[in-house]
Amino acid sequence: MMKSLDVKLLRFYLWTGLAFLFLSAFSSLHIYPNRFLALAFNNLWGVIYVTVLNFILFEYSVPFVLRKRKFVINNILLGIFLLWVHMILYSYCYYVWRLLGIQLGIYTPLKSFSSLGQALENQMAYSVGSVFFFGIVRHVYNYTKLKQATQQLRIQKQEAELNYLRSQTNPHFLFNTLNNIYSLARDKSDLAPESILRLSKILRFMLYETGGDYISIEQEIKIIDDYISLETLRYDETLRINFNYDIEDMKQAVPPLLLIPLVENAFKHGVSETRDQPFVDVHLSLRQRQLSFVVKNSAEAVSAEGGVKENIGLANLRRQLELLYKEFTLFVQHEKAVFTAELKINLSSHV
Template identity: 65%
Template sequence: MKLALDIKRFRFYLGVGAAYLSLWLFVDLVSHPEAFRLWASNEFWRALYIVIVNILFFEYTLPRLSRKRIFRSAFLALGQFFLYSFGLYGWRYLGIQLGVHTAFKTYSSFPEGVGDQFGAGVFSVLFFGIIKHIYDYRKLKEAAQLLRIEKQEAELNYLKSQTNPHFLFNTLNNIYVLARDKSELAPESILRLSKILRFMLYEAGGAYIAIEQELKIISDYIALEQLRYDTSLHVSFNYDVEDIRQALPPLLLVPLVENAFKHGVSETRNQPFLDIHLSLKQRQLEFYVKNSTETVLAERHVKENIGLSNLRRQLELLYKDYSLSVHQAETVFTATLKINLSSHV
């Protein structure tokens, strides 16, 4: 018979055995205070056997009981019955012979003694079984919670891995336009892109950044995009933040700004504009992005691109209290993001 038991599991049974022993010691202290020392010796001797036989039952016998292998199951059940009855009686007798167990009770017959010990064995199974069930249930919930967190982190990392290249692709496309037209602004655009790449490589890898850094990357991105446009593009970017050191997941706000340029401003032929406002007070973040579009009335239905859909899923994984709404008017597109930063999962 091979029985594998890790150290944590063994400590668990020792803990339950200690609780089982403490229970009986309390009973003996109340019932037999005058001979408590002798009764305590009996309980220690019995608890030693009870712990071993219950480890055997719950870790070896019980997992192997099966209807498909009825003969083996019957043999194992019979063996366990023997340990809880005849075995416990024999353990008591051995303790008496060794002088570590005091026979306060004399049985009139062997079956009476075996039956009495079997009752104690059944109680120990119930005691260990109830505690083990609670322990295993909690461990199962912890494992499920850990698995859920790991799955969410993996999905969040995947979404970021999608969003960041998407963001860079659009930026490189803008630089390509400048280079194709042999614009004198191409070198400056590459320099600005290098700053954004440096941020993404060295600053955006963690779980949080200061809101000040997010504002800086948005400003750099706007400046990079503006190189493509003449003075006809009007950009308004303002913010009201009570503490610029407050933490925020990196690049959480950038997709809305990127979306405004790629699917709004870049497609606007007359008077393109972009209005951005950020408010952050008492852990309540409100981010508004309004941009010009060329969408006609018949096309007001909003079809979310990869940037917006990824952002929405990231918010689901990161926060419990948030809202992201988009509205398409005749020539204006508005995105509104509200987050209770204290509701982070």
């Protein structure tokens, strides 16, 4: 079955042929300095022929020889035969093409040959030069296309993984919040209706505001503030909460729900497990595209050997950061009865 013609590939050969035309014309100019116009037409006539031949060679003959067959000897025999055919095309047939150009008045014979063998040798040298030129450029072209395709595949894979991680964030957040509301409902708390109302506001935001790649930092602050308000309903006045921020421009763009996992972690794995003097301190700073987000919360004291074990929320966040930014740090520390999570991002380093 014949290979279908690719318009981009045809355009590539036309541009490569044009480049070879200029190269061959200017390389002969020092021999015939006063015959530039004749050289231009001669080389144009020759380039038309070798461009078509090189297109057939690299796009049909070579792939046909390299096609997988039952016996390798068949490939070898085909290769020898097609090599002989192309040598005829690049020498004898090219000489006939030159004669045709002379007859049509397109080709000007600037050089005379003492024999047919000398003429064929000259034509063959030109043809072999074109094969090397087209072959090298074709290799670079293939390499560039392969690199671009690999890069595109990598980007698509990262986007798919990022979308998967984001799709995990919402159900994980919703599950934890519903557990909190369930606790209020089970205790027949009067705060249960209000908590459901606050949750509906958060869900509305998630459904209609977080569909794109970015939201404003102002919207991210609002969702954090709403979430803190929702969580506060579960605790009495002993819980101390401090949320402050220093933002240079409230319209700066950040990925949606990027910061909420650290706040959620502070309540679920910190405050909810603290018996005495629970607290959550949240500080957000964004200046000159440098974001700093520090969350400190009370936690049960652990031994020094225990270390910090990242839960699914933190691990998910770290992977999202790896896919989104080149320059970031996510530092977590559990020291005595205080858990600290510190996130720093250079927003200009977006992948």
